[in-house]
Amino acid sequence: MSDNAPAEQTEQAETEPDYRFTLANERTFLAWIRTSLGLVAGGVAVHQLVPGLAPAPVRNSLAGILIALAAVLSATSYPHWRRVQLAMRRGGPLPRSPLTILLAAGVLVISVFAAVLVITE
């Protein structure tokens, strides 16, 4: 019985959430990973495949923003998945995601940058 006591306590503090929510959290994590991979691909493409777009330093800055954003997104995706999983296990409110605003701001910067490059060509 004494062996079961701590396990029971943990059981009360944390319960297995509905598997649909567990799987949805997992899919969301994977979607962030794919977004990050897409940004890496975009960064390499800007660096290598469009030599006529702008002078090399300008083009490299754009590639740098893309790849840096990719690194930040993938680095924060796991801690976010974990916070959501813990919140669900403990029955607490879901944590806010800093990732969405970060991605929106990053893509805005990239779009404006790319637009300026194309227009001033």
Place this chain on the structure above:
Amino acid sequence: MTDGLQPERTGLAWQRTALAAGAVTLILIHNASRSGWGAFTIPAAILGTAAALLAIGGTIRERAFERGDTTSPSRATLPALVALLITAAAVASFTTLLL
């Protein structure tokens, strides 16, 4: 556990992510071949490892779904490793391409 669509969708998400990682690995290998290999091979190797891990880990996860095991601990090694490797690949790409 009558709703088989959720596990199936999650299994497909793993496969899709493995495919995306594989595709980006090919882009990095292409980039390395054009740049004379050397340090450019590093990001390709890291991302290739991540792609393999996603494919293998995703398959293991899908097998678990088929057995009816859809639990997920609050701390999981596979997502942590995947996120770590892809961050490392991005940092290595940044360093070799731009510095």
